Amino acid sequence: MVALVWASVATAVALWLAYGGVAQVTDAGSAVTSAGIVTGLIGTDLLLLMLVLAARIPVIDRVVGQDAAMALHRQLGKPALYLILAHGILLTVGYSLSDGSNVVAETIALFEGPDLALAYLALGLLVAVVVTSVVAVRRRFSYEAWHLVHLLSYLAVLVALPHQLSAGGVLAAGTAQRIYWIGLYALAFGAIGVFRFAVPAWRSLRHxxxxxxxxxxxxxxxxxxxxxxxxxxxxxxxxxxxxxxxxxxxxxxxxxxxxxxxxxxxxxxxxxxxxxxxxxxxxxxxxxxxxxxxxxxxGVFTDAHRVAPRLAVVAAGIGVTPIRSLLEHSPLRPGEATVLLRATEPSGSYLWHEIGALPSMRRSAVYSMLGSRPPGLSTWMSADALGRGVTITSVFPELLDSDLYVCGPSAWAELVARDARAAGLPESQLHVERFDW
The missing domain is CATH 2.40.30.10 (Translation factors)
Incomplete structure (x- = not known):
């Protein structure tokens, strides 16, 4: 996915160069303007790729999973915003240098054009999306409110389209640039329309x-x-x-x-x-x-992604839910799996009684670990377990011959993954499902 992102950005810049981009640089004003055009092309390219990653395209989900796709989606967010901000600033400065006017007057003049006014609106929407995606800010929002704000990213990209097609003749009719950009817009919004709306609506009615x-x-x-x-x-x-x-x-x-x-x-x-x-x-x-x-x-938190002969499982709290269905569906041999169920207190033992009763779990070990973590220590285990010398390898003595599936709160799950990596478990055998947004 990262390689495809770089290839797409390189294509956008290469097409601009192929259609005389460098030839437009004749003085300081045109140089700054050209830099603004390039930052805008790259930023818009990244925004459209973010939409593709968020479209829940089946092939992406089957190969890498939505978690990985959305992780890359989030990584692209700030660079895309910074590039779009640079685009606006550089173009304004470049135009003012070429016109011999000041930046304030040039900004006011740009607002008078309807296409560029929409571009400023798109910029404001993008700022709102990125700011609310910062972890410290996101925690202050409910999931529903955050998700509603995040949908503004679709609107932001759409309202910026008219100025991209009209301003400065960068995407002139009949050029490969125009074909590329319209194709990328069609891919992004077509994927959103099909896989986020049309297919779910049809399947919901069908079932x-x-x-x-x-x-x-x-x-x-x-x-x-x-x-x-x-x-x-x-x-x-x-x-x-x-x-x-x-x-x-x-x-x-x-x-x-x-x-x-x-x-x-x-x-x-x-x-x-x-x-x-x-x-x-x-x-x-x-x-x-x-x-x-x-x-x-x-999701790829499934048996289909196993590569090792044995199965190790650690689940905490409501994270037991995908674990329960995973174990039910897995064609396990007798004694193949080892499961550790974690909770702070007995009231958190959701569905535990169902795990050991699954037919697939015949002769497999199921352990439980209750109790709070010791204060001041970075660990996923209870204070009692640590006091008795329990380690991840004592719970799973055949860990390196196992696929380890971990599900629970993100910070806790990362501690389990840290211990597994320290014990020598390869990344290909580590599968983590986080229960937060």
Whole structure:
């Protein structure tokens, strides 16, 4: 994916050069203007690639997973914004040098053109998206509010299109540049339209999923039982998730990524939800008969990505849900798996009783670790376990011959992954699913 990003950026710049980009540089003003054009082309290219990465294209999900795609999407966000900011500043300075005017007067003059006014609007929208994506700011938003703001990125790219096609003749009609950019726009927004809207709507109607019942698992945790048509044709692999929308008065306006806690059958599916905010709390109160739409299934946290002969699993809290369906779906030999279930207190042992009862878990070891972590220490283990000398290799003595699947809160999961890497586990055998956004 990184190579494709660089190739796309190189293509954008190469096409500008091929159509006389350097020849336009004749003085200081045109040099600054040309630098502004190049930063704008690269920034816009990155923005469109970000949309492609966020479109949930099936081939990307199957090969690397949406987690990896969205990680790259986030990495491109700040560079894209800085380039677009540089684009605006350099063009304004370049135009003022060429016109012999001051920067303030040139800025006011640019606002008078409708296409460039839209470009400034797009810049403002992009600033809002990037600022709300900063971790410290994002934590102050609910998932629903953050997601709504993030959708502005689609609008920002669209409103910038007219000025890109008209300003300065950079993308003149009949040039390869124009074909490339229109093609990239079509790919980005076509993928969004097809895979984020059209396909999910069609599949939701086809399978007719409704809520059959809501079962309390623990305080603040419920399993939602779903019924529908031909749900086995979703070809859901254990460990995957979907984006769910419940069409009731208090929940229709937001959707949530929730893992399957059991592999769907022809007529039934199950998800398990923990109350982590107003959105998930509202979902836990949906009534039987509520219509449900979905996107997915997604994710590479599945048995298909195993490369080692044995299986090691560590799950914490509500992270047990994809683990439960993963173990149900995996064709395990007797004694092949070792599972460690982690919770601070017994009330956090969601679905634990189901793990050992799975037919696939015959003669496999299932351990539990209860208790708080010791204060001041960077560890994923309980104080009691550390005091008894427990290590990741004592729990999983055949760790290096295993694929390790870890699911739980991000900071905690990273500590497990850190210990696994320190023990010599290759990255190809480490699979981490994080339960936050």
């Amino acid at each position: 007719g999923i409704r809520v059959a019942g809501v079962e309390t698992v623990a305080t603040g945790v419920v399993s939602i039982h779903l019924v529908g048509r031909d749900l086995d044709r979703l070809q859901t692999a254990g460990g995957q998730y979907a984006i769910w929308r419940f069409w009731s008065g208090g929940t229709w306006w937001h959707a949530h990524p929730i893992s399957f806690s059991a592999v769907p059958t022809a007529m039934a599916a199950r998800i398990t939800v923990r109350d982590l905010g107003r959105g998930s709390a509202a979902i836990s109160r949906v009534r039987p008969g509520t219509r449900v739409s979905f996107e997915g299934p997604y």
